[in-house]
Amino acid sequence: NAGVTQTPKFRVLKTGQSMTLLCAQDMNHEYMYWYRQDPGMGLRLIHYSVGEGTTAKGEVPDGYNVSRLKKQNFLLGLESAAPSQTSVYFCASSWGTGELFFGEGSRLTVL
Amino acid sequence: GQSLEQPSEVTAVEGAIVQINCTYQTSGFYGLSWYQQHDGGAPTFLSYNALDGLEETGRFSSFLSRSDSYGYLLLQELQMKDSASYFCAVFSYSGAGSYQLTFGKGTKLSVIP
Numbered sequence: 001n002a003g004v005t006q007t008p009k010f011r012v013l014k015t016g017q018s019m020t021l022l023c024a025q026d027m028n029h030e031y032m033y034w035y036r037q038d039p040g041m042g043l044r045l046i047h048y049s050v051g052e053g054t055t056a057k058g059e060v061p062d063g064y065n066v067s068r069l070k071k072q073n074f075l076l077g078l079e080s081a082a083p084s085q086t087s088v089y090f091c092a093s094s095w096g097t098g099e100l101f102f103g104e105g106s107r108l109t110v111l
Numbered sequence: 112g113q114s115l116e117q118p119s120e121v122t123a124v125e126g127a128i129v130q131i132n133c134t135y136q137t138s139g140f141y142g143l144s145w146y147q148q149h150d151g152g153a154p155t156f157l158s159y160n161a162l163d164g165l166e167e168t169g170r171f172s173s174f175l176s177r178s179d180s181y182g183y184l185l186l187q188e189l190q191m192k193d194s195a196s197y198f199c200a201v202f203s204y205s206g207a208g209s210y211q212l213t214f215g216k217g218t219k220l221s222v223i224p
Contacts, residue, residue: 033212040119042198042216043154050209058211090153096210098144098159098202105153 002026006091006103013081013110021076021106023091029101031094032074033058034066036087037105043090049074050096081110113137115215117199122221123189131184131218133199143175143182144200144212154198157184186220194222 004025013019023032030051035043035058045058049068063085065077074093078085086109092100115135123129133143142161146154160166160175160182172185186193196217205211 031210035214040216043214045211045213048209048211056205056207056209056211059213092154094212098142098161098200098212099156100144100146100154100212102153102155 004091004093004101004103006089006106008106009104010107011109013078013108015082015110017081018077018079019081019108020078021089021091021108023074023076023093023103024072025074025091025093025101026072027093027101028071029093029095030071031096032068033092033094033100034064034074034076035090035092036060037090038087046076046089081108083110086110113201113203113213115199115201115213117197117215117218119216120219120221122223125189125191125222125224127189128185128187129189129220131186131197131199131220133182133184133215135180135182135199135201135215137180137201137203137213139204139206140177140180140201141204141210142202143173144202145171145173145184146198146200146214147195148198148217149195157197159202189222191222191224194220196220 047066158173
């Protein structure tokens with residue numbers, strides 16, 4: 001009953017540091033998404049993937065990179081973290097419909 | 112690009128009915144979804160409308176008018192636990208055989224006794 005799992009759940013970084021957020025899903029979904037959520041801004045799409053080995057840019061892709069080497073995993077990387085990237089990050093997966101299954105979120109603070 | 116408009120806040124009384132409206136502008140529209148998010152939690156799926164009309168799921172109903180680029184979420188017999196943020200989201204074709212879900216900024220619903 002794991003569904004969508006995100007690691008880590010909390011992280012504090014210094015400006016300029018790098019890190020990777022891992023998303024894993026066990027529902028055999030083709031689609032996976034990374035969103036960020038900031039107060040008053042709703043959820044904004046960073047990058048998404050429509051299948052293993054594919055990635056595409058969303059609404060706010062700058063400063064992030066992604067990889068989908070395995071169908072069940074979708075990695076979000078920050079090469080040089082900035083304070084503007086302080087946010088809550090949500091991963092989601094789906095069958096390619098309007099019904100997404102979300103992870104619990106990863107809370108990132110960049111000092 | 113995509114744009115969605117929904118009220119930022121709504122307050123309603125326990126036991127009452129509340130309607131949250133959503134208007135959108137998008138290309139490649141396929142359908143409209145609704146999500147609920149409690150403070151500190153993850154968004155959870157409520158409903159999806161691909162065709163015009165009303166879809167009912169228990170106390171919640173969702174409506175879509177494609178010609179008006181408009182939809183709403185109707186919550187009946189409000190309970191205190193319904194206090195949360197509600198997001199409409201447009202499911203649209205983004206090219207090269209792929210689809211994406213774009214969210215509105217959310218409506219914070221407060222249910223009062």
